[in-house]
Amino acid sequence: MVRVVGENIEPGIYNLREALAIAESRGLDLVEISPTANPPVCKVIDYKKFLYELKKKQKEIKAKTARIIVKEIRLGPNTDDHDFNFKLNHAIKFLKDGCKVKVDVFFKGRSIIYKEQGELILLKFAQSVAEHGKIEQMPRLEGKRMIMIVAPKK
Numbered sequence: 001m002v003r004v005v006g007e008n009i010e011p012g013i014y015n016l017r018e019a020l021a022i023a024e025s026r027g028l029d030l031v032e033i034s035p036t037a038n039p040p041v042c043k044v045i046d047y048k049k050f051l052y053e054l055k056k057k058q059k060e061i062k063a064k065t066a067r068i069i070v071k072e073i074r075l076g077p078n079t080d081d082h083d084f085n086f087k088l089n090h091a092i093k094f095l096k097d098g099c100k101v102k103v104d105v106f107f108k109g110r111s112i113i114y115k116e117q118g119e120l121i122l123l124k125f126a127q128s129v130a131e132h133g134k135i136e137q138m139p140r141l142e143g144k145r146m147i148m149i150v151a152p153k154k
Contacts, residue, residue: 003037004030006044013039069099070149074106075121077114084121088128095133095152105146118146126150 004019005011006028014022019042023030029047032040071094073087091101103125105118122139129150137149 001039002032002042003039004042004044005033009044019044070102071099072102072104074104075118075125077105077107077111077118077121079121084125088125091125091129091150092132095129095150098152100136100152101129101133101150103148103150107144107146112144115141115146122146122148 001013002016002019003011004014004022009022009026020030023044026044028044030042031045031047031050033043034041071091073091075084075087079087091103094101103122105121107115107118119139126135126148131153133150133152135148136151137147139146139148
């Protein structure tokens, strides 16, 4: 016994053979919608059309989700003004495109003793991109890298 629903069909509880006969007489398919219900619910529909609609809905949902892209910019503790401005312009372009920017200062060898200098560079960077993005994560030291994340302003 199954509960049969669908367009232009009298909803009711039918024997499985009767339900299949109803679907076949209309040239449609009998699809089980809710197997856990008591009795199970079946719908008389065109199965290929049903699959098409399902794929279409999933595609729309996927298109609506925003993908977050993280671009990375690497600086050194002794980065000059020209290089700093060059990388700053890249970061501004990335932020305008809607990407997050991960700025890190990489300390090679013994240059780790200049971590205050690295933090100053990151704060200067944050101040320079303030009109295009907001700081999501303040500078913090992770091993030989000092990392800061900047997100675009909406």
